[in-house]
Amino acid sequence: MLSRVADSLFWLSRYIERADNNARLLREYFQSSLDTETRMESDLRQWEPLLRVSGEIDEFEAHYPDPKTEDVLHYLTFNRGNQHSIFSCIANGRANAHMVRDQLSSGLWEVINLAYHELKGLSKKDNEDEELSELLSYIQDASVQFQGLMDATFPQEDGYQFMQLGRFLERALGTVRTLDLKYHVLLPQGPIDVGGAVDTAQWVSILKACNALEAYHRLYLAEVNSPKVAELLLLKETFPRSLRYCLQSLDHYLRRLTGTHEGQYSNEAEKVSGKMLSDLSYSTIDDIINQGLHEFLVEATVRLDAISTSIFQEYMFLPTIDLNSEIQQQQ
Amino acid sequence: MFTNSYKTDGFFDEMFQSDGLVRPHYQLVLDRFLALGKQEFETKRKALDSLFLSKGITFTVYDDEEGTERIMPFDLMPRIIPADEWAHLCRGLEQRIQALNLFLHDIYHEQNIIRDKVIPASVVFSAKHFRREFMNFDVPRNIYMHICGVDLIRDDRGEYFVLEDNGRCPSGVSYMIENRLAMKRAFPRLIQNANVRSVDTYPQELLKMLKYVAPHGMDQPTVAVLTPGSYNSAYFEHCFLARSMGVEIVEGRDLVVRDFKVFMRTTQGLQKVDVLYRRIDDDFIDPSVFRKDSVLGVPGLVNAYRAGNVSLANSIGTGVADDKVVYYYVPAMIRYYLDQDPVIRNVDTYLASVSDDYQYIMDNLPSLVVKAANEAGGYGMLVGPKASAEEIENYREKIKANPRNFIAQPMISLSRHPSYAEDAFEGRHIDLRPYVLSGESITIVPGGLTRVAMRKGSIVVNSSQGGGVKDTWVLKK
Numbered sequence: 001m002l003s004r005v006a007d008s009l010f011w012l013s014r015y016i017e018r019a020d021n022n023a024r025l026l027r028e029y030f031q032s033s034l035d036t037e038t039r040m041e042s043d044l045r046q047w048e049p050l051l052r053v054s055g056e057i058d059e060f061e062a063h064y065p066d067p068k069t070e071d072v073l074h075y076l077t078f079n080r081g082n083q084h085s086i087f088s089c090i091a092n093g094r095a096n097a098h099m100v101r102d103q104l105s106s107g108l109w110e111v112i113n114l115a116y117h118e119l120k121g122l123s124k125k126d127n128e129d130e131e132l133s134e135l136l137s138y139i140q141d142a143s144v145q146f147q148g149l150m151d152a153t154f155p156q157e158d159g160y161q162f163m164q165l166g167r168f169l170e171r172a173l174g175t176v177r178t179l180d181l182k183y184h185v186l187l188p189q190g191p192i193d194v195g196g197a198v199d200t201a202q203w204v205s206i207l208k209a210c211n212a213l214e215a216y217h218r219l220y221l222a223e224v225n226s227p228k229v230a231e232l233l234l235l236k237e238t239f240p241r242s243l244r245y246c247l248q249s250l251d252h253y254l255r256r257l258t259g260t261h262e263g264q265y266s267n268e269a270e271k272v273s274g275k276m277l278s279d280l281s282y283s284t285i286d287d288i289i290n291q292g293l294h295e296f297l298v299e300a301t302v303r304l305d306a307i308s309t310s311i312f313q314e315y316m317f318l319p320t321i322d323l324n325s326e327i328q329q330q331q
Numbered sequence: 332m333f334t335n336s337y338k339t340d341g342f343f344d345e346m347f348q349s350d351g352l353v354r355p356h357y358q359l360v361l362d363r364f365l366a367l368g369k370q371e372f373e374t375k376r377k378a379l380d381s382l383f384l385s386k387g388i389t390f391t392v393y394d395d396e397e398g399t400e401r402i403m404p405f406d407l408m409p410r411i412i413p414a415d416e417w418a419h420l421c422r423g424l425e426q427r428i429q430a431l432n433l434f435l436h437d438i439y440h441e442q443n444i445i446r447d448k449v450i451p452a453s454v455v456f457s458a459k460h461f462r463r464e465f466m467n468f469d470v471p472r473n474i475y476m477h478i479c480g481v482d483l484i485r486d487d488r489g490e491y492f493v494l495e496d497n498g499r500c501p502s503g504v505s506y507m508i509e510n511r512l513a514m515k516r517a518f519p520r521l522i523q524n525a526n527v528r529s530v531d532t533y534p535q536e537l538l539k540m541l542k543y544v545a546p547h548g549m550d551q552p553t554v555a556v557l558t559p560g561s562y563n564s565a566y567f568e569h570c571f572l573a574r575s576m577g578v579e580i581v582e583g584r585d586l587v588v589r590d591f592k593v594f595m596r597t598t599q600g601l602q603k604v605d606v607l608y609r610r611i612d613d614d615f616i617d618p619s620v621f622r623k624d625s626v627l628g629v630p631g632l633v634n635a636y637r638a639g640n641v642s643l644a645n646s647i648g649t650g651v652a653d654d655k656v657v658y659y660y661v662p663a664m665i666r667y668y669l670d671q672d673p674v675i676r677n678v679d680t681y682l683a684s685v686s687d688d689y690q691y692i693m694d695n696l697p698s699l700v701v702k703a704a705n706e707a708g709g710y711g712m713l714v715g716p717k718a719s720a721e722e723i724e725n726y727r728e729k730i731k732a733n734p735r736n737f738i739a740q741p742m743i744s745l746s747r748h749p750s751y752a753e754d755a756f757e758g759r760h761i762d763l764r765p766y767v768l769s770g771e772s773i774t775i776v777p778g779g780l781t782r783v784a785m786r787k788g789s790i791v792v793n794s795s796q797g798g799g800v801k802d803t804w805v806l807k808k
Contacts, residue, residue, distance in 0.1 A: 002596065003596050004584070004596075006598045101387070102570040102574040103574075114385050323618060326587075327618055329631070330630050330631035
């Protein structure tokens with residue numbers, strides 16, 4: 001498979017997963033902001049944690065010195081200048097899909113192409129606020145369709161592994177980011193009544209943003225409390241959005257590319273992801289909480305980035321061809 | 332929608348005779364369209380438009396930073412060619428492509444046609460796309476023009492003429508196939524009853540031909556489509572063809588040349604490529620030989636080609652045969668190489684570089700169509716009868732400055748076809764581009780691209796100039 005194609009498939013799948021993650025997070029955040037009880041703060045600052053956790057706060061403040069709620073929503077949904085806005089994710093995903101159009105089944109291409117046109121149409125309307133929920137569920141539907149069609153129509157060869165790598169890498173980052181939101185919400189508020197109504201409601205929001213509320217109730221049969229939420233989202237090996245599950249998948253698809261046996265590695269990408277998986281497998285939630293949840297999440301992000309870099313170096317990095325020296329060599 | 336007000340206005344109408352009666356091979360289609368309510372028609376039309384949009388068969392109009400994608404206007408009324416008419420066209424096309432391939436071999440070798448004074452040396456050597464670097468180079472299987480899109484038109488008596496030969500990188504064939512799929516969706520029963528010949532074998536025929544011209548007659552060559560990239564307006568077509576042939580689509584940056592061989596850069600290292608269906612013009616294909624500023628090409632590709640390690644379709648240097656001045660001599664080539672009379676005639680053509688013709692052109696500019704020798708896409712063209720006095724005078728200066736670069740033709744009143752305009756069918760001018768493949772034998776998939784000048788009265792059918800398309804039905808008998 002062409003390295004360029006591998007790169008595009010990897011990013012196509014990452015962007016779709018990212019759009020999905022961002023849409024879910026935003027929907028949850030938006031809904032809880034409508035509710036006085038669980039509202040994270042009364043004024044505009046309530047959006048700050050969301051921008052902060054997406055790493056967007058500086059950029060945003062530079063663009064909007066005097067922001068309104070609509071500005072935040074627009075920035076996170078339709079703003080093309082924001083590389084992580086939902087529209088940007090879909091547009092970038094589609095640009096990658098376009099480059100590898102020949103690799104995709106027509107259905108797969110059409111899902112993302114239609115999502116793009118849909119968003120493009122919506123972005124030209126004014127009443128974004130009211131259509132927000134509709135938009136967000138549309139994105140989630142498109143993402144589910146995309147993943148379903150991918151499993152149903154994409155040959156499970158190298159290209160498939162690259163798409164899975166993109167999906168699980170992005171999902172891992174999404175889960176880490178969502179969980180870290182709680183830290184950013186608490187930060188400006190100072191200590192609150194742990195286990196109290198507001199605290200619990202916030203943890204419920206985080207579970208919902210990870211599509212994990214039902215799974216939580218089935219697995220724990222308990223009140224929502226922070227260590228268990230963190231355990232589910234980080235360590236539960238059977239929950240498809242947990243960090244550990246994502247790492248298992250990364251490890252699996254990386255080894256499928258090379259045919260390396262479990263517990264061994266043949267390149268840097270397999271090594272760093274295997275190591276991270278093994279750390280997770282041999283950790284308890286108490287270890288993590290003792291280390292500090294936020295600190296753990298920051299470190300996890302760094303390690304996930306390292307996996308991404310090593311995948312790129314191993315499979316996709318094309319040393320730039322120096323045209324002049326090539327031309328000379330050929331003459 | 333088909334009211335009694337439909338008029339042929341003295342043009343040759345593909346569907347109706349001058350007395351207003353429908354031509355027999357259109358009867359079935361007419362009945363179906365007459366039975367169609369306006370609302371039903373609109374529903375079908377909208378459904379197809381959104382089908383094209385979702386498939387991404389679009390071109391981009393930049394009205395904001397993101398750009399808006401438009402689909403090519405698609406007209407639901409098919410163009411129909413009866414079997415005997417098609418057989419006649421095939422004879423003419425085969426003959427023409429045969430002669431063009433012999434001509435290309437000749438001028439890159441012995442140049443007998445020049446020595447025998449059938450075509451002046453100056454015409455060949457001054458052609459912009461003549462590649463003297465390839466003198467005495469033998470191309471695989473001696474085939475130069477593997478894929479040729481020949482533009483045909485009909486005059487007011489219904490006679491077919493060749494308007495031009497597109498022998499470099501002709502595009503549009505994906506529309507031929509996609510238009511048919513769309514029509515099958517909109518009118519399944521009708522197509523079945525009408526006895527229409529299939530066009531979907533084109534990608535397989537193309538692949539067969541590409542494999543046939545592989546270096547050293549090798550058995551299982553690796554074929555790839557070489558595209559300028561996803562920003563090219565024909566990118567959809569490049570992907571479409573690669574996908575339907577089951578071969579890789581590559582950009583210049585995916586390829587490197589080592590030891591006179593071409594390789595793709597893959598996740599498993601370098602992999603050799605044997606045949607390239609290239610959709611990049613000669614000028615851009617190898618910056619170490621042609622244009623140095625090209626970033627689309629592959630340095631060393633020409634060396635590998637010369638060494639016989641990679642085959643290119645079309646071969647380098649075919650552009651000389653689709654020069655519009657060389658076009659003038661194609662009937663003479665057919666007589667010279669094949670000792671036959673041309674089955675399909677050329678449109679009468681005047682060369683500005685020939686002194687008698689030059690005078691004629693200058694005296695009659697307002698009634699002529701003048702074209703630049705190397706332009707395509709309807710650019711650089713003067714339609715005398717539709718131009719203002721100022722445009723004509725400006726063009727006159729251009730011709731004076733470089734007579735070699737211009738040809739003139741009488742304004743042909745192109746045949747018309749009922750096409751949907753606003754809310755009724757009206758006559759619109761059309762042309763036809765069939766695609767001719769030269770491999771082990773010459774293959775012409777029964778069909779082609781029918782382009783429609785959607786603007787009332789316009790004779791320019793190019794999509795860049797507001798043209799649309801129709802499905803083209805070649806009948807079985």
